[in-house]
Each structure stands twice: as structure tokens, then as C-alpha cells.
Amino acid sequence: MQLGFFISGGAGQMMQNRLDSISNNLANASTVGYMEDRTAFSSMFSSKMARDGVPDNTSAAHLSMNKQYTSIEPGSIRNTGGQFDFAIHGTAFFRVQMQDGTEALTRAGNFRIDADGNLKTQGGQAVLDNNGAAIQLPRGEVSATGNGTIFVNGEPITELGLSMLTDPRQIQKAEGVLIHTPKENIVPADDSISVHHHSLEESNVNSILTMTAMIATTREYESMMKTLENYNQQASLLNDRVGMVQA
Numbered sequence: 001m002q003l004g005f006f007i008s009g010g011a012g013q014m015m016q017n018r019l020d021s022i023s024n025n026l027a028n029a030s031t032v033g034y035m036e037d038r039t040a041f042s043s044m045f046s047s048k049m050a051r052d053g054v055p056d057n058t059s060a061a062h063l064s065m066n067k068q069y070t071s072i073e074p075g076s077i078r079n080t081g082g083q084f085d086f087a088i089h090g091t092a093f094f095r096v097q098m099q100d101g102t103e104a105l106t107r108a109g110n111f112r113i114d115a116d117g118n119l120k121t122q123g124g125q126a127v128l129d130n131n132g133a134a135i136q137l138p139r140g141e142v143s144a145t146g147n148g149t150i151f152v153n154g155e156p157i158t159e160l161g162l163s164m165l166t167d168p169r170q171i172q173k174a175e176g177v178l179i180h181t182p183k184e185n186i187v188p189a190d191d192s193i194s195v196h197h198h199s200l201e202e203s204n205v206n207s208i209l210t211m212t213a214m215i216a217t218t219r220e221y222e223s224m225m226k227t228l229e230n231y232n233q234q235a236s237l238l239n240d241r242v243g244m245v246q247a
Contacts (some may be wrong), residue, residue, distance in 0.1 A: 015224060017068075024037060031107045033177045037068050038070070050089075072165070075204035086196065087201040088162065090194065096127055097125055110150050138151035155179065164190065
């Protein structure tokens, strides 16, 4: 009975966590450069000892608590015509500097220019060049090439800092559409990466599939709650009836 409570309660909590993640994905389905959060489950096997003294792992007892990870699959690229809009074709990231001086990565290339000509993200972080320095642009007509070189009035000024990940699993969401990862997990972008000027990358959330997942998860959650309620009713009956002396 206690095992039933644990399995049902744990599964219900996992479904609730997954619903929260799906809801957040849907809320950011139209956010530039947003990367979808996904949930993984793994089976916990029975640890009872068989007659020969070997653990019996032949059947799954229940699911373990879920783990979340971030999908870095590229979203679709749309043309905007914006002078400071950039999109990356391939699995690379723009380098930006946080307020505390540390670096972060992002796929959101909807940049802006402040009063001093500094290229900034929508969140106010400085966009970095390929040498790790903050990009500052003079006034003029901005253009860019596929390798990320930025021109102003036809003169080359700087090159966007682009990085790739050695292991996509070693990333952690930061504020907004920024991510953190250990320095040793970052390498310079290779020749497979190209930059599209006057364009932005959409969120990689598939709204239709995500809505379908929300409906399915909601049903699973309701089923787990009904199972937990049944266990609770059975426990109440046992407490009321076990040990009673019939007249």
C-alpha cells in the first residue's frame, strides 16, 4: 500500500513538473531564439533479491523523477529587414557579456544599438566579437557577410563572436533566452556555420506538437490522481475495518 502511494504520488509530481515545462514552452513559442525545455524519464527497477542472491531487475517497478534538458535544435529563420537583426544557420550561438562580466550564449539575434553605439541584446547584455570584446559600431549603414563580419558604410568593422558546444547536455538556462555552460565546453564556430543578416531565428517550439503533449500529459496527471485517490480510499477502509471484532 505504501509503495502504491509512493509510485502514484511520484508519478503525479513528475506529470505536474512536465506540465509546467510545457506551459512555459507554449508561452515562449513566439519568443525569438527561445530553446525548448524537454523532460526525460527513466525506469527504476526492482531491487529485490532473487533466490540465487542476484538482484532481480527483470521488470520495471516505477519511473524515476524526471530530468529536464534544453533542445538546441534550430528554429526556422524569417526575414525581418531589421538593420541589427542576425540569425545563425547551424547549431552555434552568439557570445554576450553578462552584467557581472561573465559570458553567456544566445540564439536570439534581435540586437539593438545604445546611445554610444554599443551593440546590445534586448536584455541589455553586450554583444561580443570573435576576440571577446564588446562590439561598438559607428553611425552608418550596417551590412554583414555570412561569416559574421559586420560592415558600416562598406567598411569592415568587426566580426560577431560565434561559438559551438562540445556537449549540448552541459548547458543551463540563464535569464531570458541566455544559456550558461562551462568554458571547456565552448569551441569557436566552424565553417558549417553561417550568419543571415536582416533575419531572426524563431523559437524551436512546435506549437501543435506541444499542445498535443499538454493534452496527453494532463490526462496522465488526472489518471495518476485518481489512482492516488483510490489508494487513499483503500487505506481508509483498512484503518476502519482491520482489527474489528464482528459480533
